[in-house]
Amino acid sequence: MTAQKTTSAHPAAALEKALAAYRQDLNEAQWEAVIHDGGPLLVIAGAGTGKTRTLTYRVARLVLQGVDPRAILLLTFTRKASREMLRRASALLDDRCSAVSGGTFHAFAHGVLRRYAGRLGLDRAFTIIDRADAESLVGQIRKESNVPTRGFPTKRTLTDIFSQCVNKDRGLEEILADGYGHLMPFLDTIAGIARQYRERKKLHRFLDYDDLLVELRNLLRTDPELCQRIAESYPHIMVDEYQDTNRLQADILYLLAHRHRNLMVVGDDAQSIYSFRGANFRNIMAFPEIFADTRVIRLEENYRSVQPVLSLTNALIAGATEKYPKHLFTRRPDGPLPRLVRTMSENAQSRWIIDEIRLLTRRGIGLEEIAVLFRAGYHSFDLEIELTREGIEFVKVGGFKFMESAHIKDLLAHLRVLVNPDDRLCWHRILQLLDKVGPKTAQSICDTIIDTRSGAAGLLDAPFSPRLAAVLTPLKELFSRLTREELSVAQMGEAVLAYYLPLLKDLHEDHPRRARDLEQLLEIMERYERLETFLADMALEPPDQLVENGLHLPSGDERRLVLSTIHSAKGLEWHTVFVIWTLDGRFPSLRAIDTPEDLDEERRLMYVAATRARENLVFTCPMQAYDRAADMVLDRPSRFLTDIDADLLESIDEAPDMDWRLDW
């Protein structure tokens, strides 16, 4: 970051000078991408080749040359990624960069839909439902549909299937035939549930994550005039992590950019790890077919990793059946050889890692420079216990989500019905918190409330049996307050919390911790003027104050080890990376080993994990583990690692007698 700010009295000269400084910071290929203008651009950026840097500098360059920052649309995979980029661009140039329009596809779609909801025939008061809500709704329909008790997919699988239909733009039958052959006999029943799911979303005024994108595409397709207006307001579009976008997102981009054609997409086909969401690594290669005359720039110099790490990751990805031809090179020759360490047990794996972390920190490596990565959230449970016991501070990213924890959803449910009284999901949740109220009772109360179209007021007036009436009294009082008084968003939150805290105490052993979470949520509510905006943000982009209790530690707080799923580690890097549970059958997962495409995706996932390491890369696995589902003993390291030349990866077996010695 050596570029200087433009303070000269001669704008033209100052501009030249600033551009020259940018050029100093970039290699040839990066610079080409940064100064590219007018026309579609595809940047294929291998791991660690300065993809973010290139995007950041391009934003700064455009703003420097007088482009209105609001006219730049920067679409990223997470809001965190977009904020980080804009922060860096602002540091490079000035604060104007923070005005760049940016965020996730979903947040962008939401913004447009809210603004033009009327044109779509969408009620303005729609509610965004998250994955858990979608599953509950599907679950309700599934229950009512009298499905076979054996062999019929769970609500989770059903929701997955419906989502894939949308994201892959394919029919139900195709999706089933392709990935769920054993469910073909249920095709008609599943189709019925899918239809009801669509109908009920409409009835309750719900949009799920997929609907946000679908409705945006519809809007742009059916209203060319509006489409053009929106397209013109963003004459510069940039997309990060393009390998993880799907057909639907590509359609939206095409609609927005096909006229001005100022579209830059950046990605790495070898790092495509979201096929379960409809992404396909071939999409990125197909980009030049959609936009004729696409300029393709490849970034191949790796700035992140030392040669031994790079050699290993090159070998890893070379084993894929689909090839990703690239010639990544580094100028950082020296470094330790990556290791594969086999331990006697899962717990020994945890304790081995803790010992290794102690060694590293004694050598002066900060805890925050170390990460432990894994395939699935629960893979780190044992390690978390040991870390806590040892007093090592850590933060866990990915896996279970804060926003989906019961107490948060409970609180939000009471607010959601204020905005959308048709929100049956929330009524059910609210009612079932009450003593003696289960699914059936909730259903009947719900019918009373909604069928009379009276919303929260219906709850107040409807006649109930004496037993129920008593149970419902506090709730009635709450809603009478919420609807009658003019309350700010935060005051509503306070009222709900006051009502909910006693319930929370009965419900959860760890209520003090959960109560603190809720207090934090209240603090965040202070920032909002409108309840709808607050609720939408909670569904789409919850502030990371809530999500990750300080991963980036701007204030130099205590330093913490990072535990993360590989999916959530995308784009990040650390001095030392441990990849745990690299046991064949766990990673790659047993469910992936029968299909070549799935297996390749697992390999890319391993590639993403390994390429996060700058200097020190360690794979660990227990020597054996029993897999109950398959009734199998897993006792070989990941096939991705056993394939690799011995001179690229050092294999170490923890001595059997070490196990009990480490105990004391």
Place this chain on the structure above:
DNA sequence: AGCCCGTCGGTTTTT
């Protein structure tokens, strides 16, 4: 009989 509630075993990955 219908319904609620506690317990126990199994969990991919995310906007």
Place this chain on the structure above:
DNA sequence: CCGACGGGCT
């Protein structure tokens, strides 16, 4: 944190 299952209440 889901689903199934069985005890026990109304």
